[in-house]
Amino acid sequence: xxxxxxxxxxxxxxxxxxxxxxxxxxxxxxxxxxxxxxxxxxxxxxxxxxxxxxxxxxxxxxxxxxxxxxxxxxxxxxxxxxxxxxxxxxxxxxxxxxxxxxxxxxxxxxxxxxxxxxxxxxxxxxxxxxxxxxxxxxx
Numbered sequence: 001x002x003x004x005x006x007x008x009x010x011x012x013x014x015x016x017x018x019x020x021x022x023x024x025x026x027x028x029x030x031x032x033x034x035x036x037x038x039x040x041x042x043x044x045x046x047x048x049x050x051x052x053x054x055x056x057x058x059x060x061x062x063x064x065x066x067x068x069x070x071x072x073x074x075x076x077x078x079x080x081x082x083x084x085x086x087x088x089x090x091x092x093x094x095x096x097x098x099x100x101x102x103x104x105x106x107x108x109x110x111x112x113x114x115x116x117x118x119x120x121x122x123x124x125x126x127x128x129x130x131x132x133x134x135x136x137x138x139x
Contacts, residue, residue: 006032008061011039013053023060036061038083041074044125054078 006026008019023034036058043050055078058064064083066072072083104111116135122128 003032005035007035007037007065008057009037009039010041010057012043013047013050013057016053016057020056020060023057027060033062034060036064038064038066038071038075041066041071041078045123051078 003026006023008023010016010019026032027034041054041058058075058079058081061079061081063081064075064079066075066083066085067088069085072085075081075083098106101111103109104113109115114135116131118128120126
């Protein structure tokens with residue numbers, strides 16, 4: 001039995017050949033609608049081939065869902081297919097916050113120390129270099 005709906009999550013053009021091919025195979029059944037769930041449509045780090053790869057993916061989809069207005073706007077460069085906007089969910093399931101002193105105690109750290117928690121890959125556009133320079137100047 002064919003599914004009525006398939007959601008393909010898109011975040012980087014590198015994945016477009018795989019996601020586009022999956023979508024095209026599934027659409028052969030003439031029943032399943034393909035929704036593209038978009039984290040980004042334009043990558044932060046541009047590479048040769050991004051535009052044709054993104055178009056390959058977008059032409060597979062019957063509609064899109066975006067979690068930001070900017071991505072919804074960016075999509076217009078590639079497709080006039082309808083895009084629903086649904087705000088990014090709020091991460092409120094982590095419980096109550098704790099003070100720096102409580103956290104330092106739990107982690108076995110000096111509560112008077114200065115700490116930086118950085119998530120993700122180090123990339124130029126994230127500005128980590130600027131943050132580190134500002135720390136050096138404030139020391």
